[in-house]
Amino acid sequence: GVVSAVGEGVTGFKIGDRVFSGKAVGAYAQYTLAPVDSVQHLPDALTFEQGASIPLPYLTAYRALFHKGKGVAGETVLIHGATGGVGVAAVHLALSRGLVVIATGGTEEGRQMLKDQGVEYVLNHRNDGYLQKVMEFTQGRGVDLVIEHMANLNLGKDHDVLVGSGGRIIIVGSRGEATFQPLTTFLKEVQIIGILIYSATPAETKESYAGIQAGIKSGLVRPIVGKRFKLSEASTAHNDIIHGQGALGKSVFVNIAE
Numbered sequence: 001g002v003v004s005a006v007g008e009g010v011t012g013f014k015i016g017d018r019v020f021s022g023k024a025v026g027a028y029a030q031y032t033l034a035p036v037d038s039v040q041h042l043p044d045a046l047t048f049e050q051g052a053s054i055p056l057p058y059l060t061a062y063r064a065l066f067h068k069g070k071g072v073a074g075e076t077v078l079i080h081g082a083t084g085g086v087g088v089a090a091v092h093l094a095l096s097r098g099l100v101v102i103a104t105g106g107t108e109e110g111r112q113m114l115k116d117q118g119v120e121y122v123l124n125h126r127n128d129g130y131l132q133k134v135m136e137f138t139q140g141r142g143v144d145l146v147i148e149h150m151a152n153l154n155l156g157k158d159h160d161v162l163v164g165s166g167g168r169i170i171i172v173g174s175r176g177e178a179t180f181q182p183l184t185t186f187l188k189e190v191q192i193i194g195i196l197i198y199s200a201t202p203a204e205t206k207e208s209y210a211g212i213q214a215g216i217k218s219g220l221v222r223p224i225v226g227k228r229f230k231l232s233e234a235s236t237a238h239n240d241i242i243h244g245q246g247a248l249g250k251s252v253f254v255n256i257a258e
Contacts, residue, residue, distance in 0.1 A: 001032075001048060010036050018042040022055030022197075022205075028231055028253065037202065040209055043216050046223070053085060053223035053250035054212065059197045061089035062208040064147050064170040066097070067200070068193045073098030075144040078134060078161060080125065080154060083110035085250030086172060088224045090147050091117055093211070096220040102134055102143065107246035113224065134161040142167065152176035155192070159184045170195060224249030 003017045013019065013036065023038035042051040064086075065071045071094065079090045082103035094101050095118055104125035105111040111122045121137045123130045134143060142163040148154055151174035158169050159180060171194045184190070200208070215221030226249030229237040237251055 001051075004031065007036070012036070013039060013041075018044070018048070018051070020051035020054050022059055028234060037205075040213065043213075045219075046216065047225075049225045049228070049252050049254060050223040052252045053225055056197070057085035057089040057223070057250055058093065058212045058221070059200070059205070059208050060086050060172055060195070061093050061147075062211055063195050063197055063200055063204070064172050065090060065093055065099075065145070066211070067204055067208075068195050069145045069147070069168050069170045071097065071099055071145050074100070076100040076102065076138055076141075077145040077147060078143045078158075079103045079147045081105070081149040081247070082114055082119070083107070083249070084149070084247035085226070087147075087149065087247075088117070088249055091119055092215060092221045095119075096215040096218060097211075099145075102137055104130070105246075107248070110246055110248050113248060117224075131157055131161050144168070146170065147172060149173040150175060151178045156180040159188065159190055162188060162190060165189045167191070168193065225252055227251045228254045230254065 001019065003013055003015050003019055005015065006013055019039050020042050021034035021039045024032040024034040026032050071077060077094050077099050079087055079101060081087050082091050083105040091101055091103055091114065101119050102121040103114045103119045104123045105114055106126050111124065114122045123133055142161050144163055144167055146158045146169045148158060148169055148171050151171045155178040166189055168191045171192065212221060226247060227240065229251065231253050241251065
């Protein structure tokens, strides 16, 4: 949105600036309050809808890939459910840092979108045995890192596509209990790590925003806006996130004034 007022002693922002924030209070509204350290300038190259698609997805993806996943250029990452808000963010950030990306999507439209974003290796996670393709893509080596949105479905199988030693599984979501074989965990020295962006330190958040802004400046980070809802449709939007099939970018609220 646009800054309408600034607090006493605030520097770096002025009335009229285009901004986005990851800690806005009461964001389901026309006006909201945000601490200055959570506010970022929104580049002119991005729309307000794209700005609304940045904070939660991209901060989550950055923390998963780099703070906890320790991903580095040249490594290979498998991103499950890569067509949603966090998935797209992980794709953009991984590619911007030189990682090789294998991504999955459940619809033809979503998979084409991933290819359009520059992903070379795209899989349909609705197909039986789709993870076998991961080993083919990596010439039998496996991936270094997995970004996992549905640990209850995939955690056990994720072990099978990791490298022989030192692979990392970063859990950013789950909808139930997960079953896996601990024998494989310790034989392959697998690290299973959960993340929560609200546990990030101020220094980590600052680094994340710097990395995201660098990606925006380079043109490699361009949020994909998915479904658009009016504020009066909030319950519908929440239901769609849980029960909808085939996410395509980040859902946002638009036309707040009704």
